Amino acid sequence: MATNITPRTKDYNQWYLDVINAAGMADYSPVRGCMVIKPHGYAVWEGLQRELDARFKATGHVNAYFPLFIPMSFLAKEAKHVEGFAMECAVVTHSGLEPDGKGGLKPKGEIEEPLIVRPTSETIIGHTYAQWVQSWRDLPILVNQWANVVRWEMRTRLFLRTMEFLWQEGHTAHETWEEAEAETRRMLDVYADVAENVLAIPVHRGRKSPAERFAGADDTYCIEAMMQDGKALQAGTSHNLGQNFSKAFDIKFQTRDQKVAHVWTTSWGVSTRLIGALIMTHSDDDGLVLPPKVAPVLAAIVPIYRKDDEKAAVLAYAKELLARLVGADAVARAEAVCGGREILEVPYGSTGQRVVLDLRDGLRPPDKFFHWEQRGVPVRLEVGPKDLANRAVMAVTRTPRSKNVVSADAITPAWFDDALATAQKMLFERAVAFRAAQTRACDDYAAFKSAIEEKPGFYAMHWDGTKETEAKIKEETKATIRCIPLADVIDGADGPISMKTPGTDPVSGKPSEGRVLFARAY
């Protein structure tokens, strides 16, 4: 029942796919580049949605929904935007099918203007806001959308890069540049908060270089994470769009002093890609590791018995332990639902997260241990006849790796919450330490070229600010400027690195205002 997982050191990419497969997170679908997000993977997304949505609303945003389809002509209205997306759009050209005479079907009913399946919604939302906004009293508009988007990618990878993905896209409109900038930064902070305090993924907040900006933005901010193979991953972006889209779509308003002006807009998004980041940050050769705040299953109770006469007593004891965590009422309600099913799932708290009791007859206990371990369940309680006799239980935690005999009386929600909090904290601290160990200052381009091969990670280098230097480095090393960090100092393997001290670009020899972070990236 346990699925083999390729070790990270042997084949990192295969390890990633094996972890996803063993955990039942996702599958490729018959449509090239599209994935099926399986229940365990989708439950992680629901956890992430819950945490993000609460923060969006707590910062004054509301949700709305805009059309999946965008008229082809809209895309052309913002010059840089169309450049960025025209080559990777799914285009709808027909509105029906008819028999092709060979037993199959063919498209029928060509439509007048082709429709684009949204790769992102700045254009259709820009058009809509032009109707919504008349006066400064209609501002700010603070709207978020949960949606699917499509970008025709040639090289896809589950969660990290898929043709269709799920995301949220915030789209706001403001009276002034200052307000738009504040919004852009506010949402960057929300993303960093969720990445670090929910997903336990440490991130650098920073600005993108002009070459790496979103197509149509004046400024793109991002959070950048470090994966276990030393590659960086852009985990979220927040764009100050200036007046680019408001001019393209004529979003005008009457100002407080009775003039007419274009609004200032922002957009910001994170996607199911974050689940890829989550997997690559914490998981190990035994499978998925999940921070408790987004783990769909928080604990699995596995009964152990050899003979049939042990079974009833062990199961009763296992249920008693389950009830100690979730309450007897909740157990009774779950039993009524599960009926004949072999895994009893009981909600813990109000988040939809669950504690399960694994009653499957067809599996041996060690296979059950592997099963829950590979799915990233933080806590496992193993309950056998000896435990019953001692009124104890073997408590196994995924983070830290520990096995301890605990008395039944000690199994309380407080004990459980403590174990979960410890795992959450330890995962973040471990990832912070790992990232620092993969981060170095570098002032010599030749040294950088070999270092990026031998010790992949973040390299804090001086940069002259030109796209020529940036392009040369990318061309020669495949490393890109991940961000110009907002922080003055970041931790590296050899101690703190000052980012804002001026210096010299090691490639061009020109002066530099400060260091930026280079890495190879997903």
Next chain:
Amino acid sequence: MATNITPRTKDYNQWYLDVINAAGMADYSPVRGCMVIKPHGYAVWEGLQRELDARFKATGHVNAYFPLFIPMSFLAKEAKHVEGFAMECAVVTHSGLEPDGKGGLKPKGEIEEPLIVRPTSETIIGHTYAQWVQSWRDLPILVNQWANVVRWEMRTRLFLRTMEFLWQEGHTAHETWEEAEAETRRMLDVYADVAENVLAIPVHRGRKSPAERFAGADDTYCIEAMMQDGKALQAGTSHNLGQNFSKAFDIKFQTRDQKVAHVWTTSWGVSTRLIGALIMTHSDDDGLVLPPKVAPVLAAIVPIYRKDDEKAAVLAYAKELLARLVGADAVARAEAVCGGREILEVPYGSTGQRVVLDLRDGLRPPDKFFHWEQRGVPVRLEVGPKDLANRAVMAVTRTPRSKNVVSADAITPAWFDDALATAQKMLFERAVAFRAAQTRACDDYAAFKSAIEEKPGFYAMHWDGTKETEAKIKEETKATIRCIPLADVIDGADGPISMKTPGTDPVSGKPSEGRVLFARAY
């Protein structure tokens, strides 16, 4: 500021659009037939999602996500299914755009096999389940998906019929026909529960006639509601798909007795159409009326003052009343978020529903009254200098229509919850009474033909069970069989109507096993 609403009696269809517009629920978009769901409309959908999702999970279902695109060849695999959907599919044929040489764009990069934008997901999910299921131990699969779907409709109407709509689609697989049938009925009951106890829309649960079945189902169950214009509306469907899709997609499993069999599947769905039903069931000539369980704004507090020296005291008093409902801490948190904005929104409870304090300077109080009334807010508190002097408040409820002076001390969460519960109950009872008044038994076809014109509603008539009779009635009267009700007796204008007593079909003169419900429908 108040928007004019056409009275129902003058033009029902225009009334419906006016209510949506005045409430800020939705707009047509530049893409024909696609709508923009505005924040107030989307918040109703979020309420509905919250209530449905909790019930899906409480009945053992989990969420997952399947691709938006379906290979064209999949649709052809189930003969009736392709018949039902081939003529209304959006078809993707290209993967990019290029300049057309005239300053615009044109599709580029024809793809090998066209992709269908899902009109529903039985085919892609059937294909997936064939990979997931090997043994009876893998069953049942109880999965739901929240998604957008596209059906190329020629005649669209906001919420009721749009080219793209949001919905949930449950897809389950079982060992036996009996289990699949039980699941189909269980989810029908969940839908009826949400319709009646959340949306306050009374529904008849029943089976569809073969002619009205879902394309590919063995049996379709539905909930049918009655709108204020006497037209019926199908509010949700639950299908027993038998082995039609498991045979088309080869979903096989090893049975408990070591044989190989095809699984039995079901599917069930409700959509944003329910919001149309909600509007048409409860709203009036003053605008939207919402049952409190899905009202995004539960109460609006409107301060009234003429002179500037009254303003500070009235606002302080209004905030005191707000705090009495939601707690002073919540008010303080909301003030920190809203910053300079003119409507202070404070969460009430944990559902995301809110109480608002309308601080807008640019609007007169009567305009604010209209504003919140048109948006279906159940309770309004009007607070002026006289109220302040008397430590009282004018409490206005939308259902029942009432205005009462209430002492400030009486404004408590208990008082508020009671007002909301009263409105919820009264809306349902009113709709139940209205439906009964629009429901009649009829045993004479000539009488039916004129009655359906003059007194639109449900007509309980005998039916011989043939598609010929059904088609004749549809052709001649535009009325269809809405359902074969599960209930033995339903209430009509002239008392209870026995549905299961045999009789004679008034059209064919052939024997009938019982009455069925005819109506014209949306």
